Amino acid sequence: MAKKTTWTEKLNNDRGLPRVQEVTDKMCQCWGTGTFVIPAPREVNEIMRQVPKGKLTTINEIRKKLANKHGTSIACPITTGIFAWVSAHAAEEAYAAGKKDITPWWRTLKTGGELNPKYPGGAAEQAARLMSEGHTILPGNGKKPPAVKDYEKKPVEV
Numbered sequence: 152m153a154k155k156t157t158w159t160e161k162l163n164n165d166r167g168l169p170r171v172q173e174v175t176d177k178m179c180q181c182w183g184t185g186t187f188v189i190p191a192p193r194e195v196n197e198i199m200r201q202v203p204k205g206k207l208t209t210i211n212e213i214r215k216k217l218a219n220k221h222g223t224s225i226a227c228p229i230t231t232g233i234f235a236w237v238s239a240h241a242a243e244e245a246y247a248a249g250k251k252d253i254t255p256w257w258r259t260l261k262t263g264g265e266l267n268p269k270y271p272g273g274a275a276e277q278a279a280r281l282m283s284e285g286h287t288i289l290p291g292n293g294k295k296p297p298a299v300k301d302y303e304k305k306p307v308e309v
Contacts (some may be wrong), residue, residue: 158241162234165191171223185224190217195234196241202258204284206307207299209260210235235259236269243271257281264302265295 168191174182198213210232217226239256246253257280261267266274266281266288274297278288287300299305 158237158244161237162192162196162241165193168192168230169194169217169221171221174224182225186222187225187227188217188221188223189227189230190221190234192234192237194220195231196238196254199235199238199256199259200254202255202307204255204258205305207258207260207264207286207302207305208307209262209264209302211262212306213259232261236267239267239270258284258307260299260302261296264298264300266297266299268296 168189170189171186172189174185174187178187194217195213198216199208202208210228213235214226214228214231217231218224235256238254239259242253242256256270257277259267266277268274270277272279274291278297281299282288286302286305289298289300291297
């Protein structure tokens with residue numbers, strides 16, 4: 152039976168990334184024109200690691216940083232979100248192995264300051280960690296997940 156790939160192994164496998172590509176005709180409808188970067192997982196993790204206690208970032212802010220770094224119009228929203236998810240799980244895997252200096256994944260929010268139910272422990276765990284750092288969590292309403300109140304007032308320059 153094959154050994155299951157760990158989250159840390161997934162995080163450290165760059166898969167030939169980052170890669171810059173032209174926005175194709177199909178993509179133009181959603182992304183506009185120009186170029187986009189598909190980031191490496193470790194690039195996303197490195198940006199997430201820079202968010203200090205009391206501050207927050209969003210996937211879109213990470214995408215802006217990546218696009219600027221690579222000189223592209225945008226960064227791929229799909230892979231950036233997936234690699235943030237991988238980073239979060241790799242951090243929890245490292246914590247379970249006894250490491251204390253882990254990526255503070257709970258400080259990375261979705262668009263609109265929403266919590267990410269796909270992070271380790273779901274939105275409840277992310278909310279608990281954010282509240283322990285002094286953030287106020289607004290409850291979800293069934294259609295929208297919980298979000299951080301005034302998240303846009305606590306940005307970090309990453």
